[in-house]
Amino acid sequence: MRCQDYASDDTGYTGRQIHGGSEFMTEHSDNVISGHPYDALKPDALLDAMEDAGFAVSGRLFALNSYENRVYQIGLDEGPPVIAKFYRPGRWTEASIREEHSFTKELEAADIPVVAPLTLPNGDTLGQSGPFRFAVFPQRGGQAPDVSVEDTLYRLGQWLGQIHNVGAARKFSHRPDLSVASIPTGIEQNNELLLKGNWVPRDLRPAWDSLMVDLLRLCRTRINDAGNINALRLHGDCHAGNILCREERMLFVDLDDCRSGPAIQDMWLLLNGEDSERGAQLGEILEGYEMFRPFERRERHLIEPLRCYRQVSHCAWLAKRWDDPAFPRFFPWFGQPRFWSDQILSLREQLSALQAPAISLPGQY
Structure with missing residues (x-):
């Protein structure tokens, strides 16, 4: 019973x-x-x-x-x-x-x-x-990996190289596509959804609209710098919260965002800190990654466009889900003027990041 x-x-x-x-x-x-x-x-x-x-x-x-x-x-x-x-x-x-x-x-x-x-x-x-x-x-237990530890990043790189070898073996037919060309298109579509829904307060619209124009222009410039990048099947949302560590074992979880896209999409969410720190972290990941497959350095130019895409997409995701009672309960600040002021400030910082050179890897000048 x-x-x-x-x-x-x-x-x-x-x-x-x-x-x-x-x-x-x-x-x-x-x-x-x-x-x-x-x-x-x-x-x-x-x-x-x-x-x-x-x-x-x-x-x-x-x-x-x-x-x-x-x-x-x-x-x-x-x-x-x-x-x-x-x-x-x-x-x-x-x-x-x-x-x-x-x-x-x-x-x-x-x-x-x-x-x-x-x-x-x-x-x-x-x-x-x-x-x-x-x-x-x-059921599996564990803790998020400590990505400040070099050996952890190296091991993550090894596993990502193997994941991408499997991912490159065939293509998705029914999953989302995060191709290089889709990044600015996705930003535009999500921005349009926010504007049509009147989510951005009227008095902040001029600043928001101006930022979107500049962000899209610089995203396209960075994407041109990256050149032609092959897409492969990815984890898609590979941040520390979707990796469990227990003793010496790592487990990748929650692949419901798996999609086709550039390899760097499964790396950049693991990076944090200043540019020099993130460059060193990416270097550790690639040291492990390239034991299993090559990595095109030009993909570094996609990190900031992908970050911009993620930020605008997150706002649009909240807007799309607002009819779910769980969302107003867990995200009560969404839609408040302070939230959008903070988003504009964050996007201005993102604009500066897009204007700066791509992060350098150790030994690269």
């Missing part, structure tokens, strides 16, 4: 908190439900979905920290708990989720430490319950 014990906890599985790419909303559920789609995802519905998929659940579940999807730790009658991810309805097509799962399984088969979805009792990795598609993962 199921004994219901519902609780909420923000530890354990690390869900995606900052969305780094343009939304990929091409398919919506045929199931029409009133209110926000997640209104229908009640505890009983979660547990029923797991039981229908073949799991003997104990009734104990914890909501974990994830905004885009809904992620839960679910107890089983026997064995350790599992992690169930319920994908946001309308966010991804079935084909795109299956490509995520397939890519993760490819990485797992290549002995790359990723947390891949479990195969359900019916032989599939993707479950369906009403309007919700879901996947189940083994």
Whole structure:
């Protein structure tokens, strides 16, 4: 008999908190439900979905920290708990989720430490319950890597080189494309969404609009400096929060942002500090990376355009998700004049970064 014990906890599985790419909303559920789609995802519905998929659940579940999807730790009658991810309805097509799962399984088969979805009792990795598609993962613990340690960056570079070798073996057909050409286009599209929704306060619009013109111009200049860059399958959101370390083992998690793009996309989010520090950090990553595959140094010119793209995309992501009750609760400052003043200040700093030379690697002048 199921004994219901519902609780909420923000530890354990690390869900995606900052969305780094343009939304990929091409398919919506045929199931029409009133209110926000997640209104229908009640505890009983979660547990029923797991039981229908073949799991003997104990009734104990914890909501974990994830905004885009809904992620839960679910107890089983026997064995350790599992992690169930319920994908946001309308966010991804079935084909795109299956490509995520397939890519993760490819990485797992290549002995790359990723947390891949479990195969359900019916032989599939993707479950369906009403309007919700879901996947189940083994529970894994750990801490974010200390990227200030050179050896950690070197090891991350080794794993990224191997991930990208698998990624370069074939192409995505149904996942988003973060090609070099799509960066300014994505900034423009997300900016248009913000303006049409009247999210930027009227008195700040002149400063915002002027910044967008200058940022796009400089992004295009940097992209021209990079030249022709090949795209490959990527993790897509490779920051320290999506890597778990336990003892000497690293685990890459949360590949639901995997996409095609330049290799540097999986590196720059691991860098921090002043330009000289970030250059040294990238050098450590590349020392490990180039043990497994070459890296085109011209990709350094894409770091600041990608950072600009991520910042504007994050604002647009919040705007798109504002009808989800979780977002006003967790991001109450969004839409306030102070938020947009801070964004303008941050984008001015980004403008300065785009005007400066690309970061130098050790021994490079």
